[in-house]
Amino acid sequence: MDASNIVTAPPKGEETLSDSIASLRDASRKLVREWGFLRSVFAESPLSPAAVHCLIEIGDVPDALPRSSSRLxxxxxxLPTELARILSELAASGCIAVDHERLSETPGDVAYKLTAKGIQTLNAINAYAENQVSRALAAVPAGTASDITAAFRLYTTALERARAVPTPESSPSLPLQQTPARNVTIAPGYTPTLISSAVQMHMSYYHTRIGWGREFETGLSSMLSDIVSRLGNPFNQAWAAVESLPLPSGNPTQKIIGTIFIDGQIPGKEGTAQLRAFIVDEGARGLGLGRKLVGAAMGFVRERRFKECRLTTMRSLGAARKLYEGYGFVEVREERKVIWGVEVGEMEYVWRRDV
Structure with a gap:
């Protein structure tokens, strides 16, 4: 027998590289499940896993440098587009604010800090994580905690070394051109799945953050159905941000990733329009679609010579409020009230035509 053809088995207790890869992958998958990364919210907070990690990076990482968008x-x-969605979620939840006292290293870059609510949320997340680790370590053999810690540090360091990590000095931000081009158009009027898409995006956002459920879904569906049924009237209009997605067959499919509605038939308020159901899918934020949708709606308001346009929002929706204010809306009222079965702080904004 040719000895060169004999496959030698590894010594008992030792793993081949292939065995190690399989074991580490299996352990990593189980960690992801146990830590809860597959859930829509994380660490018993109302935030997504990505938002939790960003919150920790802003408030819990010792660093003398500002936590700017480029560094984050x-x-x-x-990528910046994905970070914009994460920051939007944190800002909408009231957990972060712009840090005007600390300037970023990059001109035009924005630094962020935790608000009082953000600090409270982070403290709760840290308490949850520490409790989770404590319970896990209590279940391992005595004296092995330091070994587990050393193994984790060794593995994470190896993962970092295995890829080229750009430093903030050499690469202050990941270039936007790395993001694949997305074919999105702003379509006026009725688009198939307009109502269901708008409701789905609203439910996805507000159910986890505010707790709006059945009453909100049925009420919003009814309201939007009513507006869409009246789109034949020249004072009503809807717009959808429609993305064309390629399919393996070569025929693209279309998906609505943003909506906005103008209702120009407000009973007893001739000349007044109501802006409703403005939303952009969380995965599409940072692409400038919100500005395009509001711009289209306000262009319609001016074209139809409305005297004023009103909308309701919440203080926690800072990015949306800033966008409205950029188009001339001003705050006229804020009050606590029960909406869709949940008590929230409602704000009313109004835009008035210059005489």
Whole structure:
């Protein structure tokens, strides 16, 4: 027998590289499940896993440098468009605010800090995580905690070394051109699945953050159905941000990733329009679609010579409020009230035509 053809088995207790890869992958998958990364919210907070990690990076990482969007993009290994969605979620929840006292290293870059609510949320997340680790370590043999810690540090360091990590100095932000081009158009009028898409996006956003459920879904569906049924009237209009997605067959499919509605038939308020159901899908934020949708709606309001346009929003929706204010809306009222079965702080904004 040719000895060169004999496959030698590894010594008992030792693993081949292939065995190690399979074991580490299996352990990593189980960690992801146990830590809860597959859930829509994380660490018993109302935030997504990505938002939790960003919150920790802003408030819990010792660093003398400002936690700017460019640095966060590098540290979290996400593209600017994805980071914009994460920051929007944190701002909408009231957990972060712009840090005007600390300037970013990059001109035009924005630094962020935790609000009082953000600090409270982070403290709760840290308490949850520490409790989770404590319970896990209590279940391992005595004296092995330091071994587990050393193994984790060794593995994470190896993962970092296995890829080229850009430093904030050499790469302050991941270039936007790395994001694949997305074919999105703003379509006026009725688009198939307009109502269901708008409701789905609203439910996805507000159910986890506010708790709006059945009453909100049925009420919003009814309201939007009513507006869409009246689109034949020249004072009503709807717009959808429609993305064309390629399919393996070569025929693209279309998906609505943003909506906005203008209702120009407000009983007893001739000349007044109501802006309703403005939303952009969380995966499409940072692409400028919100500005395009509001711009289209306000162009319609001016074209139809409305005297004023009103909308309701919440203080926690800082990015949306800033967008409205950029188009001339001003706050006229804020009050606590029960909406869709949940008590929230409602704000009313109004835009008035210059005489």
């Amino acid at each position: 993009s590098v540290e979290l290994r996400v």
